[in-house]
Amino acid sequence: MTMSPERTFFVLLIVLNFTAIDGKRLYEFVKNSSLTDTIKATGYMNMQPAASVIHCGYVCNENVRCVSYFYKHDDKMCQLHNSTFQDNYDLQTSVNTEYYVKTEEYFIECPQNDGNWAEARLTDGTVYMFKLMRTTKVSQPDALLSCTSIGGRLLKILTEEKMDFVRNNLTKCESIHGYSYWIDGSNANASDPFATDAYKTADNEAIPMTSYFWYPDLPDWPQSSHCIWISDIFGYKFDDVTCLHGLQTDGVYPICEKEVP
Numbered sequence: 001m002t003m004s005p006e007r008t009f010f011v012l013l014i015v016l017n018f019t020a021i022d023g024k025r026l027y028e029f030v031k032n033s034s035l036t037d038t039i040k041a042t043g044y045m046n047m048q049p050a051a052s053v054i055h056c057g058y059v060c061n062e063n064v065r066c067v068s069y070f071y072k073h074d075d076k077m078c079q080l081h082n083s084t085f086q087d088n089y090d091l092q093t094s095v096n097t098e099y100y101v102k103t104e105e106y107f108i109e110c111p112q113n114d115g116n117w118a119e120a121r122l123t124d125g126t127v128y129m130f131k132l133m134r135t136t137k138v139s140q141p142d143a144l145l146s147c148t149s150i151g152g153r154l155l156k157i158l159t160e161e162k163m164d165f166v167r168n169n170l171t172k173c174e175s176i177h178g179y180s181y182w183i184d185g186s187n188a189n190a191s192d193p194f195a196t197d198a199y200k201t202a203d204n205e206a207i208p209m210t211s212y213f214w215y216p217d218l219p220d221w222p223q224s225s226h227c228i229w230i231s232d233i234f235g236y237k238f239d240d241v242t243c244l245h246g247l248q249t250d251g252v253y254p255i256c257e258k259e260v261p
């Protein structure tokens with residue numbers, strides 16, 4: 001998927017059940033910049049406040065008949081439509097207004113516990129396979145071995161797009177929500193565990209240290225919490241924890257990944 005100034009994408013999860021598979025529908029909204037600063041004066045489905053243009057998209061998602069919307073930034077109003085507009089015929093001028101069209105729907109797989117490999121498609125075009133190993137709670141070193149033993153590796157999260165995908169899955173898929181998972185990342189081999197580049201993947205790639213990835217104020221105990229997990233407790237953002245933590249009562253489980261065959 002290419003990004004260009006005319007086409008701004010964002011992906012929204014919606015909560016409709018899809019009956020054929022254990023999955024969730026994903027809709028994509030595409031901005032039509034040729035209709036920027038226009039709006040429909042009458043004949044819309046609904047007009048209501050929304051905190052942001054993305055929130056307006058969520059509102060549109062919740063209405064099954066909504067296929068496009070205008071968002072007025074100045075007064076934060078969201079105008080929903082059950083049809084799409086190709087040109088400004090029938091529209092009027094409206095300062096600081098954007099127009100988005102629901103263009104496509106597709107599905108993410110919500111993998112069953114210890115199910116098959118599932119395909120992940122990220123908004124940056126990356127595709128990979130992933131699998132949750134939800135039978136045996138393990139330490140992080142054993143999680144690394146569990147994944148290599150089935151021809152993969154422990155999940156690496158190095159981009160914001162991948163962070164979004166993983167958090168969406170773990171938050172929205174009921175069968176895997178509420179559990180804690182190991183990802184690849186440790187500072188056990190660092191000479192200074194407090195250094196900003198201390199956390200590395202098993203193959204020595206730098207773990208991103210921004211708040212996009214880490215829960216606020218974490219890592220908080222890098223001198224002894226050498227490994228990284230993602231848990232419901234921290235909204236599936238990174239937290240530093242002892243590498244043996246997975247053996248405790250609640251358990252921590254591997255998410256493995258591999259290239260698409």
Ligand SMILES: [Ca+2]
Pocket residue numbers: 218219220221225239240241
């Ligand atoms: Ca911690």
